Amino acid sequence: MARIRRGLPKLTPARAKHLVGIGKVVVPLLAPFAIKAASAARDGYDRMRARKLGVPVEHLATYSxxxxxxxxxxxxxxxxxxxxxxxxxxxxxxxxxxxxxxxxxxxxxxxxxxxxxxxxxxxxxxxxxxxxxxxxxxxxxxxxx
Missing domain, CATH: 1.20.5 (Single alpha-helices involved in coiled-coils or other helix-helix interfaces)
Structure with a gap:
């Protein structure tokens, strides 16, 4: 907060380099979980749509x-x-x-x-x-x- 009040930039080159380094370590660890969560969300959405239409999930593409x-x-x-x-x-x-x-x-x-x-x-x-x-x-x- 002190930097913002004094008019100093929030993101300095050193801070950006530090954040990129952290990202290189954290992103590969979190990516599989994010992909799995996205897949589960899509599956739940497809099941909801199929239930709403009254058809099996396998036939959902037929009724798009x-x-x-x-x-x-x-x-x-x-x-x-x-x-x-x-x-x-x-x-x-x-x-x-x-x-x-x-x-x-x-x-x-x-x-x-x-x-x-x-x-x-x-x-x-x-x-x-x-x-x-x-x-x-x-x-x-x-x-x-």
Whole structure:
């Protein structure tokens, strides 16, 4: 503090040389720990994103981008519809067939929206989300929930 008050420089050439010497010793010792901490933080972040999307961590790269959450939702609904179709009545089979075709169209809309300007993309994503809500409610009805 006395140096600052007297107007002396904080970093002198001798002090800089001393700090570089310390850095040459300390950095190689701390680097592995820093790399391990960064890796653990990234792994935790990936697990959180995968949990939020409802997909396994291994499939997280498949659902990246601005429409990633919608793609994950479409895939989840498609899996549920495919399971519903097995040993189902004629009405449920017709619903499953219509829903699968509509889900393919919605996936195409989400992929196309990736290249749209932000306002149009958001509008497209909102309409896809609304349509997915409708399909999910019908799916839950057919599952008896």
């Amino acid at each position: 981008g601005r429409g990633g959450a919608l793609h994950a939702r479409i895939a989840g609904i498609a899996n549920a519809v495919a399971e519903l179709r097995v040993n189902a009545s004629e009405e449920v089979t017709a619903f499953a067939k219509d829903s699968e075709a509509r889900l393919v169209e919605l996936a195409a809309v989400v992929r196309a929206a990736e290249r749209m300007p932000a306002p149009r993309r958001k509008t497209a994503h909102r309409s896809v989300a609304t349509e997915l809500d409708r399909i999910e409610s019908h799916l839950l009805h057919h599952l008896g929930v």
